[in-house]
Amino acid sequence: MAGITLFILFLPAGLSLKQSPDLFANEGENVTLKCAQISTTYNGMYWFRQRPDAPLEHIVYYYINMEKLEDKFKDKVSAVRTGASLDLTVKTLQSTDSGVYFCAKQDAQQPLTRNSMISVIITLTFSLQWTSGFAGDSGVTQSPGVLWVEKNQPAEMNCSHNKDATYFQMYWYRQHQGKPMELIAFTTTTTIDLGSFDKNKFSATKEKAENGSFTVRNVDSDDSALYFCALTPGFAGDSGVTQIPRLLWAEKGNPAEMKCSHDKDPSYSLMYWFRQVPGKSMELIVFISSTRKELDENKFSATKESAQVGSLTVRKVELNDSALYFCALTPGFAGDSGVTQIPRLLWAEKGNPAEIKCSHDKDASYSQMYWFRQVPGKPMELIVFISSAKKELDENKFSATKESVQVGSLTVRKVELNDSALYFCALTPGFAGDSGVTQIPRLLWAEKGNPAEMNCSHDKDPTYSQMYWFRQVPGKPMELIVFISSSKKELDENKFSATKESFAEDSGVTQSPGVLWVEKGNSADMNCSQKKGPTYRHMYWFRQLPGKPMEHIVYITPTSEPDLGMFSKEKFSATKKSPGTGSFT
Numbered sequence: 001m002a003g004i005t006l007f008i009l010f011l012p013a014g015l016s017l018k019q020s021p022d023l024f025a026n027e028g029e030n031v032t033l034k035c036a037q038i039s040t041t042y043n044g045m046y047w048f049r050q051r052p053d054a055p056l057e058h059i060v061y062y063y064i065n066m067e068k069l070e071d072k073f074k075d076k077v078s079a080v081r082t083g084a085s086l087d088l089t090v091k092t093l094q095s096t097d098s099g100v101y102f103c104a105k106q107d108a109q110q111p112l113t114r115n116s117m118i119s120v121i122i123t124l125t126f127s128l129q130w131t132s133g134f135a136g137d138s139g140v141t142q143s144p145g146v147l148w149v150e151k152n153q154p155a156e157m158n159c160s161h162n163k164d165a166t167y168f169q170m171y172w173y174r175q176h177q178g179k180p181m182e183l184i185a186f187t188t189t190t191t192i193d194l195g196s197f198d199k200n201k202f203s204a205t206k207e208k209a210e211n212g213s214f215t216v217r218n219v220d221s222d223d224s225a226l227y228f229c230a231l232t233p234g235f236a237g238d239s240g241v242t243q244i245p246r247l248l249w250a251e252k253g254n255p256a257e258m259k260c261s262h263d264k265d266p267s268y269s270l271m272y273w274f275r276q277v278p279g280k281s282m283e284l285i286v287f288i289s290s291t292r293k294e295l296d297e298n299k300f301s302a303t304k305e306s307a308q309v310g311s312l313t314v315r316k317v318e319l320n321d322s323a324l325y326f327c328a329l330t331p332g333f334a335g336d337s338g339v340t341q342i343p344r345l346l347w348a349e350k351g352n353p354a355e356i357k358c359s360h361d362k363d364a365s366y367s368q369m370y371w372f373r374q375v376p377g378k379p380m381e382l383i384v385f386i387s388s389a390k391k392e393l394d395e396n397k398f399s400a401t402k403e404s405v406q407v408g409s410l411t412v413r414k415v416e417l418n419d420s421a422l423y424f425c426a427l428t429p430g431f432a433g434d435s436g437v438t439q440i441p442r443l444l445w446a447e448k449g450n451p452a453e454m455n456c457s458h459d460k461d462p463t464y465s466q467m468y469w470f471r472q473v474p475g476k477p478m479e480l481i482v483f484i485s486s487s488k489k490e491l492d493e494n495k496f497s498a499t500k501e502s503f504a505e506d507s508g509v510t511q512s513p514g515v516l517w518v519e520k521g522n523s524a525d526m527n528c529s530q531k532k533g534p535t536y537r538h539m540y541w542f543r544q545l546p547g548k549p550m551e552h553i554v555y556i557t558p559t560s561e562p563d564l565g566m567f568s569k570e571k572f573s574a575t576k577k578s579p580g581t582g583s584f585t
Contacts, residue, residue, distance in 0.1 A: 030091050035103030037084035044106035045086040047079065051099040051177065059101075062086055098177070139163050142229045155219050159229030160211035168209035171230040181228075181249040187212055232324060240264055243327050250317045257313045260327030266307040268329045273302065273312045275323040284343060286312055330422060338362055341425050348415045355411045358425030364405045366427045371400065371410045373421040380424075384410055436460055467500055470517075480513055508532050529581045537579040556582060 035045070047059040061068045062081040069079065076097075080087045090097055140161045161167060172185040186193040187206040194202055206212035216223050241262045250256035262268060273286035286295040286302045288310060295302055304310040314321050339360045348354035360366060371384035371393075384393040384400045386408060393400055402408040412419055436459045458464060469482035469491075482491040482498045488510075491498055508531045518524040530536055541554045554574045556562040562574040576582035 029093050030089055031093060032087055032089045033101055033103070034087050035085065037105055040105065040107075041084045042105045042107050045081065046102075046104040046106065047077075047086065047088045048102040048104065049099050050102065051096075056102070060086075060088065096177075140229060140231060151220055152218050155216045155223070156213055157215075157227055157229070158211065158213045161231055162210075163231065165209045167231045168206075169232045170206055170212045171232070172204060172214040172227065173230070174225040174227045176225045180251070183245065185214060241327060241329060243325075248325075250314075252318065253316050255313050255315055256317050256321070257311055258325060258327070259309070259311045261309045262329055263308070264329060269307045270330045271304060271310045272328040272330070273300075273325065274328065275325045277320070277323040339425060339427060341423075346423075348412075350416065351414055353411050353413055354415050354419075355409055356423055356425070357407070357409045359407045360427055361406070362427060367405050368428045369402060369408045370426040370428070371398075371423065372426065373423045375418070375421040467498075469496075469498065479517070523585055525583060525585045527581065527583045531580070534579045539574075539576055539582045541574060541584045554584065 033047070035047070037045075043064050045062045048056050049059055050056045058070055059073050059077060060070065060079045062079065065081055067079060067081070069077070076091060078089045078091070080089075086103065088101070088103075140159065142157060142159050144157075157172075159170065159172075168188055170187045171183060172187070173181055173183040175181045184194065184197050184202055185204040186195075187204045189206055189209060192204050192206070194204070201217055203215045203217070204212065212229070214227070214229070241260065244259045244261075248256050248258060258273075260271065260273075270287070270289050272284060273288075274282055274284045276282045286300055287293070288295075288302045288304045290304060290307070293302060299315055301313045301315060302311065310327070312325070312327070339358065342357045342359075346354050346356060356371075358369065358371075368385070368387045370382060371386075372380055372382045374380045384398055385391070386393075386400045386402050388402065388405070391400060397413055399411045399413065400409065408425070410423070410425070437456065438458070439454060439456050454469075456467065456469075466483070466485045468480060469484075470480045472479070482496055483489070484491075484498045484500050489498060510529050512527050512529075516524050516526060528539065528541075537557050539556050540552060541556075542550050542552050544550045552565070553567050553572055554562050554564050556574045556576045558576050558578055562576075564572055564574075573585045574582065
């Protein structure tokens, strides 16, 4: 940030006094103001001070070498009279010492008037350094440094920076002496927002990312204040996220509250708050969802009123809380997915690697892990597939590990600006060993309204002629959506289509449902029918657990009781009322 002190002052012309020029000084310094008579040697000399919104104050009077120093200034100033000169030293400058200092002379035969004074302005750079928050050069230039304007004239200030083009959000604010900072204008190359301020009084322009201007119209004494230009980075386009206030000022020890809202759909239910202290890395300070909250509760509090609205409060603000605070969103699911990704948000410097870890509390069948990313404004893309036996990725850009069934990691090598994106870890169940079934693509993303096609193939023998497609919506049971064989197709044709390019001859046996999903503790009932004829009256039920041999469970005919052999009758049952049909539970 940079600062401008704007004073409106009306000075007489032709005075026979010579005084120090206007001064800029730092907090803690001593400054000496010099005043000398020209062509006169009057015995009486004075110093006065006037601060904004305050009356003229008498500091010191000298009659020849006799001093009268006002009590309130005795510890603050010292004065030295040498002939026709009177020098005033202001000690250990503070922000409250900023003001207009007047030197005056008096002939013993004439009264002292304003026309026998001349002024000097002391402006402390302390205010500018404190509000900038950066050591060294902030890269922001504001001009002019001090602006003098006649009453009722406009006052224009300009601001430019040498940051990159992402710093296109510009703020203008002011601070009257002894009052809180107030934001007047927020500008981008497409937006001018003056909030509640009078648009007839203030205006702002911003034609380029690198510079902008701010104008105070019809200047009067109430406009004397410190004016600042500030910048923050933004994103091209509209992110749909609104953070209020854009800039927040709070006194030490008080709380500071920020609100965040978005116009995304309700699936964007995960909210993050993070901050960047100047010169340090970005840090995540709060994660909050409808069911979970992670934060340092001694320092912060956070609420989430709905999927679209949340807030962050910094408790008891300290000087080291000065930082850039961001609100961010990612989509989530209703309920707990059982998948944990750490860190939730990751910031890495250009050229360094960035590692993300993923773990889950699913059972061991969830052995297949996917990493994908979404660059803002582009479709989702799968970047890594990894299982205990297989790895698919661009090894020049990424590396991936899978330490166990439950834990894996992704590393982006040598981070570049275009790696900024939303990265996801996803899981699907797999089998120990190779199932011989290949599904392409492994994960598919399609834009709303477009079709999405998946292909399935296997290396089994031709008897594996029946194919099933099913889906699981998060938080809901698995559902069979398509069954297809050489002679039969079952599906919602308004929603889905399915093809099967190769078939084995139809066996004449139908088993339903094709795939059955049952919650733990419930019964699972399967039916079998045949069109071979009445002589096919013997029915057998088998099962094959993944990676194990086929097992015969039960034999049954229409006239015999089920023969379960070594299997438990409490676990399994079977019925067969006719040669053509039977069931197994």
